[in-house]
Amino acid sequence: MKILVLGNGGREHALLRALSRDPQVGELHAAPGNAGMADAATLHPVDAADPAAVVGLARELAADLVVIGPEAPLAAGVADALREAGVAVFGPSKAAARLEVSKAFAKDVMTAAGVPTARARVCADRAAAEAALEEFGAPHVVKDDGLAGGKGVVVTEDRAAALEHAEACFAAGGTVVVEDFLDGPEVSLFVVCDGEHAVPLTPAQDFKRIHDGDAGPNTGGMGAYTPLPWLPEGFVDEVMDRVVRPVLAEMARRGAPFTGVLFVGLAVTARGPEVIEFNVRFGDPETQTVLARLQTPLGQLLADAAAGRLGADRTLEWSDDVAVDVVLASAGYPAGSSTGDVIEGVEDALALEGVDVLHAGTARNEDGALVTAGGRVLAVVGRGADLAQARERAYAGAERIRFTGAQRRSDIALRAERGQITVPERSQA
Ligand code: AMP
Ligand code: GLY
Numbered sequence: 001m002k003i004l005v006l007g008n009g010g011r012e013h014a015l016l017r018a019l020s021r022d023p024q025v026g027e028l029h030a031a032p033g034n035a036g037m038a039d040a041a042t043l044h045p046v047d048a049a050d051p052a053a054v055v056g057l058a059r060e061l062a063a064d065l066v067v068i069g070p071e072a073p074l075a076a077g078v079a080d081a082l083r084e085a086g087v088a089v090f091g092p093s094k095a096a097a098r099l100e101v102s103k104a105f106a107k108d109v110m111t112a113a114g115v116p117t118a119r120a121r122v123c124a125d126r127a128a129a130e131a132a133l134e135e136f137g138a139p140h141v142v143k144d145d146g147l148a149g150g151k152g153v154v155v156t157e158d159r160a161a162a163l164e165h166a167e168a169c170f171a172a173g174g175t176v177v178v179e180d181f182l183d184g185p186e187v188s189l190f191v192v193c194d195g196e197h198a199v200p201l202t203p204a205q206d207f208k209r210i211h212d213g214d215a216g217p218n219t220g221g222m223g224a225y226t227p228l229p230w231l232p233e234g235f236v237d238e239v240m241d242r243v244v245r246p247v248l249a250e251m252a253r254r255g256a257p258f259t260g261v262l263f264v265g266l267a268v269t270a271r272g273p274e275v276i277e278f279n280v281r282f283g284d285p286e287t288q289t290v291l292a293r294l295q296t297p298l299g300q301l302l303a304d305a306a307a308g309r310l311g312a313d314r315t316l317e318w319s320d321d322v323a324v325d326v327v328l329a330s331a332g333y334p335a336g337s338s339t340g341d342v343i344e345g346v347e348d349a350l351a352l353e354g355v356d357v358l359h360a361g362t363a364r365n366e367d368g369a370l371v372t373a374g375g376r377v378l379a380v381v382g383r384g385a386d387l388a389q390a391r392e393r394a395y396a397g398a399e400r401i402r403f404t405g406a407q408r409r410s411d412i413a414l415r416a417e418r419g420q421i422t423v424p425e426r427s428q429a
Pocket of ligand 2: 206220221279282283284285286
């Protein structure tokens with residue numbers, strides 16, 4: 001199989017790593033890729049969000065499968081253009097991608113499908129936002145109803161700050177979703193879907209805030225781990241029954257069957273799993289940990305999903321170990337980022353046992369040196385027999401890597417390692 005991966009983040013580097021372990025995968029290509037992905041694939045300087053350019057590249061390469069990493073190409077209809085051109089593609093249509101692109105659409109689908117989620121109001125002006133804040137009370141949750149790279153959501157006790165965020169969205173010509181606060185630990189569950197059937201990957205947890213102790217603004221994600229030792233038994237089956245299958249059926253009923261990864265962001269509340277959000281792609285940095293543990297050949301799995309032949313009884317194989325990743329971000333992230341800072345120590349980190357380094361915002365300068373080229377720069381993955389060992393390895397790797405202004409959290413997976421994550425007691429029968 002010849003596979004083209006679209007994107008240039010840590011998630012796409014992890015996809016390439018996993019695809020290259022699949023004996024059925026021959027050539028790997030990526031567009032546009034990053035400095036690290038060049039080791040695993042041939043890079044092509046093509047805009048991943050330009051449907052015509054991607055179709056042109058896929059044809060030129062005679063790719064057997066195109067795997068779309070980020071949301072922007074999906075929102076731009078790249079999957080539709082490839083399907084129309086007769087190219088197999090793993091990723092949802094533009095119509096199905098609305099589950100991520102519009103939070104209001106996602107709420108509408110969830111309501112129609114009877115999926116447990118926070119009560120919400122879509123607001124187009126200040127008066128509506130004020131009424132909704134009043135209705136739901138604190139903590140307040142205000143979401144930009146559009147793609148914001150995980151940064152468009154404000155969760156705050158401060159009503160004035162909640163209103164200020166809503167006003168900023170209105171001023172930019174948008175609407176907001178105001179919703180109930182969901183109380184409970186968060187889970188990222190990725191489900192591979194073929195339009196009709198679905199198979200879940202191992203659940204992971206992401207760390208969204210920039211600073212230790214979940215302080216500071218939201219980011220794309222500063223670290224992750226999998227599996228989750230504190231998750232109630234039967235949790236994934238319950239999410240498949242109460243969320244994934246009803247949503248797949250509802251999307252098919254609307255003429256927008258879902259093919260690709262349905263990323264279900266959940267809170268484990270006293271009422272059971274409730275949906276915080278959907279994304280229509282693998283999560284970053286969770287994927288770097290999830291795929292590190294996947295033993296089932298990934299290329300065949302994604303090709304089967306793309307072709308609608310997953311079937312009802314698909315199961316996946318996982319290694320017994322635990323994976324933790326720590327993101328190294330550049331100076332100024334998440335408000336901005338710093339480019340051109342020379343990165344040292346990646347080889348030293350890679351030489352450690354159970355450590356992998358996946359590239360996100362990296363590039364080569366004129367001298368061929370590895371430099372920062374974005375907000376999230378690298379994800380250092382540690383694998384071990386338990387959370388303590390996986391964390392120790394991820395942090396030992398992270399400590400080997402240096403660049404000016406590097407930021408990282410020191411508490412990724414720490415509360416889980418200490419057994420401090422508690423799930424609210426189930427309140428309903
Ligand atoms: P989203 O972009 O919808 O995933 O929101 C980003 C982050 O905001 C989530 O990962 C949660 O930490 C938080 N969040 C969003 N919605 C809620 C909610 N209804 N209740 C509690 N936290 C939320
Ligand atoms: N880490 C969360 C996301 O990929 O949206």
